Amino acid sequence: MSIIERKFYNRSTLIVARELLGCKLVRNIDGEIIQGIIIETEAYTQEDPACHAFKGKTLRASTLFKKPGISYVYFIYGMYYCFNVVTEPEGRAGAVLIRALQPFGKLNNTNGPGKLCREMKITKELNEADLTRMDSGLWIEKGESLAENNVIVTSRIGIKLAVDYPWRFYIKNNPHVSRK
DNA sequence: GATAAGATGTTA
DNA sequence: AACATCTTATCA
Numbered sequence A: 001m002s003i004i005e006r007k008f009y010n011r012s013t014l015i016v017a018r019e020l021l022g023c024k025l026v027r028n029i030d031g032e033i034i035q036g037i038i039i040e041t042e043a044y045t046q047e048d049p050a051c052h053a054f055k056g057k058t059l060r061a062s063t064l065f066k067k068p069g070i071s072y073v074y075f076i077y078g079m080y081y082c083f084n085v086v087t088e089p090e091g092r093a094g095a096v097l098i099r100a101l102q103p104f105g106k107l108n109n110t111n112g113p114g115k116l117c118r119e120m121k122i123t124k125e126l127n128e129a130d131l132t133r134m135d136s137g138l139w140i141e142k143g144e145s146l147a148e149n150n151v152i153v154t155s156r157i158g159i160k161l162a163v164d165y166p167w168r169f170y171i172k173n174n175p176h177v178s179r180k
Numbered sequence B: 001g002a003t004a005a006g007a008t009g010t011t012a
Numbered sequence C: 001a002a003c004a005t006c007t008t009a010t011c012a
Helices: A013-019 A060-065 A113-119
Strands: A024-029 A032-045 A071-076 A080-086 A094-104 A138-141 A151-154 A168-171
Touching: A013 A032, A013 A094, A024 A094, A060 A071, A080 A113, A094 A113, A094 A168
Parallel strands: none
Antiparallel strands: A024 A032, A024 A138, A032 A094, A032 A168, A071 A080, A080 A094, A151 A168
């Protein structure tokens, strides 16, 4: 029930990626609430070759340098959006890609970053939305804390660069993880 | 099961 | 030309 405040995001991207597991992503579309538990994340930082901000402050990547706790939504492969949460202090780039949700209520088919954006109607209109405020229509609430042995850490998916970084986190034995 | 290819538009 | 994806087809 309690919304996560900005200072949570104003930290190392790796820590935020780990701690977002178990939290609840909530969307309000004209009064209709849809929500899911975050069960899979990936971290991307300024010094990371796979990150959009690696080459500097391009138009698209400029969002990654802004204040923590806002969203970064980008369009990919001609058909899908991906939803990230901006981390690190303002001026430093960093984001956590939300890769999969455990559906809540009538939400369905959220086992992948493109699919969950489609299901929750997350589009570029929500880029730079403030996730610490309910009036943005998209926010994140605290969840149950997870035991360390329920978190699996592996390499990231769908990238060519820096494939050896163990920067993907997901909840053990959860059936909604992407790429089973 | 595995692997390959096609859809599709923005980015640099 | 590549891309932080997903679906469908074509093997085995």
